[in-house]
Amino acid sequence: QVQLVESGGGLVQAGGSLRLACAASGRSFSSATMAWFRQAPGKERDFVATISGGGSVRLYADSVKGRFTISRDNDKNTMYLQMNSLKPEDTAAYYCAAGEGMRDYSLPSRYYYWGQGTQVTVSS
Numbered sequence: 001q002v003q004l005v006e007s008g009g010g011l012v013q014a015g016g017s018l019r020l021a022c023a024a025s026g027r028s029f030s031s032a033t034m035a036w037f038r039q040a041p042g043k044e045r046d047f048v049a050t051i052s053g054g055g056s057v058r059l060y061a062d063s064v065k066g067r068f069t070i071s072r073d074n075d076k077n078t079m080y081l082q083m084n085s086l087k088p089e090d091t092a093a094y095y096c097a098a099g100e101g102m103r104d105y106s107l108p109s110r111y112y113y114w115g116q117g118t119q120v121t122v123s124s
Contacts, residue, residue: 002026002113004096009118012086016122020081022096022115030054030074033099036081037108038092038120045095047106049081059105064090086122093117 008020022034035050049060049070058070069082079096097111104110 002028002032002098004098004113004115006094006096006115006118009094009120011121011123014086014088014122014124016086017082017084018086018120020083020094020096020118020120022079022081024077024079024098026077029077029098031100033102033105033111034070034072034079035097035099035105035111036070036079037095037097038090039095039117040092043092045108046092047108048094050102050105051079052102057102059102061106083120086120088122088124091120091122093119 003025005023031053036048037045038048039045047061051058051070055072067085072079095117096115098113099111
């Protein structure tokens with residue numbers, strides 16, 4: 001069993017930055033593929049970024065490429081999402097997820113465990 005807890009969300013002005021963290025419990029964190037998704041009210045849950053177990057592979061949605069950076073610290077069982085140059089359209093609840101492998105990495109159904117989400121609101 002893996003438990004994921006997100007933190008770091010909040011209200012920020014457009015152009016600002018936030019760093020989200022996802023703390024994981026469980027012994028298999030270092031081998032798990034981790035990802036961030038986001039969901040705005042009335043919309044589907046969208047892929048944001050993913051990182052392989054060792055951290056060597058990092059993939060991003062086109063909408064955040066060049067602005068967001070995903071990383072992980074396996075010694076601390078924690079994953080991060082550094083979000084820079086935030087835009088109002090980045091407003092959403094952000095969720096971390098854990099799964100295996102990188103196949104179909106952008107599909108929510110590929111992930112076994114989810115956090116409860118943290119709200120990010122970007123004002124214009």
